[in-house]
Amino acid sequence: MKKYGKTILFPGVVLLILLFLFFQQESPSDEEVFSIETIPQQPNEQVNSETVSELAEEPAVKKIMVDVKGAVLYPGVYELTTDHRIVDAIKAAGGYTEEAQNMSINHAQKLQDEMAIYVPKKGEEAVPIQNNGQVVTGAATASESGSEQVDLNHAEESALTTIPGIGPSKAQAIIAYREENGQFKTIEELKNVSGIGDKTFEKLKEHITVK
Template sequence: MSFDNNQPLSEADKQLDGTNERLVVDVKGAVEHPGVYEMVQGERVIDVIEKAGGMTEKAAAESVNLAVKLHDEMFIYVPEQGEAEQSLPEQQNEQGDTQMVVLNRATEVELQSLPGIGPAKATAIISYREEHGAFSSLEELMNVSGIGEKSYEKLAPYLRLN
């Protein structure tokens, strides 16, 4: 297991967002060195995967949103090819409740299991999906009324398209 608790912050890390806040992130699945990594506030999934040695040749890279900003206690799972269509290990929210929602097929009840999504936002997501067809990217969720960048950042770790 890797845990970089004694590594000093580089100047680039300190300048990321003006804070020195450290995050602890767990990376598993099709990466070269699965483990727990200490990261800096403002870094993204791609940064921790690179720190874990990158994805293996068997990784289903298209199933991982590399642009999501990291948060403390985040769990990232990189599935292997073929595994993405099967059931993925579920992710956990901060309260420990298990959930992974398929955005293009989720029911109103499933959407409401996500952090910050109540009945009105769940209905808005389904209405948007019915009017515009399936979401082509997770980021498209920000086109739904009432879901901005901050809401999206909280939701993205718990969503996948298909």
């Protein structure tokens, strides 16, 4: 045994080493044992309620058609959006001609679908254009042009408030009545407007007209 002991021991040690390496290769690595799989989020779950609320409150921009008339280089119908203003419509029409009277035009006013914008020439007394209850014009109103009478069917709120006894609230009531019932046929019809009685009418009848 002493003679062959070393010869038997050496192969046994080698065999143990090979078995150890074999089992090491078969066992899973730490990374494989402890790997974690993540579950992808759905796109809808990533949008929080605050973002949804902001999107809901943001007004939609719509395409509209406006008609630009009068003293502009290229009168016609133009496609713009509800984000545009009168100044943009004037630019789309090529800008003003040398004869244009544009001092009384509100260039900052936002556009609406089917709106008509009239630019008068210098010295012209143009009749304002009715846009479903909204007047858009560059012409002077009756009170601004020096006339004693204001046209109930076409005057804006600023012109109506120049009538004796008519303040902002009554001016708005006149416009509202005009929108609901159509144009005034006679000046006496003004008494149908809320807040305007016989006494008020007597004070202002000399300052109003219908056209």
